[in-house]
Amino acid sequence: MFTNIGLRAVLKVQASVLRESSAALCCAASVKPWTNRSSLLSGPKVRSGSFAVPQPVRHYARAAKKKKTGPESQLSDLPPTMLKMDYAAVPLAQTTDDLVKRLLSLELASHKEKLQLKQEQLIAKVQRDESDRSSEEVQVAILTARIRNYQEHLQKHHKDKANKRRMLMAIDRRKKILKHLRLIRYDAFEKVCEQLGITYTFPPEYYRRATRRWMAKKEFCIKVFKAVQKQKAEQRLKIKQSSGSTDTESAKTNAAEI
Template identity: 60%
Template sequence: MTVMLGRALWRLLGPGPSALSVPGSRAAGAALGRPGASLVQTVQNYASLSKKTREFPSQLDDLSPSMLKMDYKDLELMNKTNDVVRRLLSLEMATRKEKLKLKTSQLVEKVRRSPSDVGSTEVQIAILTAKIRNYQEHLQVHRKDRTHKRYMLMAIDRRKKLLKYLRRTRYDVFENVCSQLGIQYTFPPEYYRKVTQRWAAKKALCIRVFQEVQKLRAAERQKQKAAAAEKAQPVSKEVNEGTAV
């Protein structure tokens, strides 16, 4: 490990005094401009500077820590409790799951039709929106979590279907839901897959086979109509002869 660190420093700093090859020596620290620092500390400090800490915005940032949890915010007894109990039951001591539950209820309150509405199209869209944003925040930190990525894509597909239905049936409600929840609706692409030469040839063959089958069925129907007409002619002749007698 020490040899690898020495080689890394040799490539970065170039040739220098022989003291660089001796880890932990004061001469190594003096050669690097840091008297008294060891070679290992210098390499560790250099590696720590290369780390990039990124903070991603979250949908839970607008929730105040003094807000009560979902199960206790509507209780009248909470107005009579002391500050210690109120702090224990607030979002300051809550888990992420409890915060997400409160955030979902806030989104539902924006678009629900009535206080007793729990399953309308607008409510389902609000619940899926909270889930999708939670999955996006998780994947920004854990980029290789394929399970959560699959759940997010399934939720996005479900929300697209509900938005498409709501746009077709009640356009004014659709615009209100998009504006309240901050959703930007985009139309689906005309083709969902890349058009290749093989796929185009296969599609042309399928269309040709379909047309040939339709022609055969039309010819079969014509034969059946002709046979039915031939059977009906003798019956009509017998009826005419009976009336003439």
């Protein structure tokens, strides 16, 4: 008798455990795969005798950020295996092992050294002879390398006012040299612009800084000019009308005399 009562109690406990486990499995199956894992591990929450399914947490995939590709640098055409300018003419540097060549190449060179080498390449395109270092063509080449370097720097650091001022000063200096070179040696001027890729724009014949005071004065002068033209047109119309009336009166008097 006691054994039957014990068996019944054990069966009741097992049945209740099976019911709870089946309910938990049904709840977990109804939850979508993007549900938060912590909510599944904690099990279903019971509210007023029924199982409450937690809300799914959606993790949407984010698009990969595109890297901003700026304009191509003037130093990008320099190969990294090229030797530095100080070691290019040394014959021993050409016969050394690969490790030493790498140390002497542009791969580990600073930006200043690369810019110096680029400047020498631009000078070699326009100089008159090998010993020419002070002609107007060479000065234009040096200023061109500096201006392009300033432009690349300001695209990354647009609030650098000091370098912007230096760039504008270099542009003005190059304009003056090109203007003088165009007047005295036009063939050299064309060669410099073609070799260095410079687009020369002619300065305006008349230039005045557009300030608020000047704009207001110009607008007032235009209004005065229009008012004067309107008055002159009215005066011309009155003169025509008066001349027309005198002609008709003279015609009437001539007719009466006849």
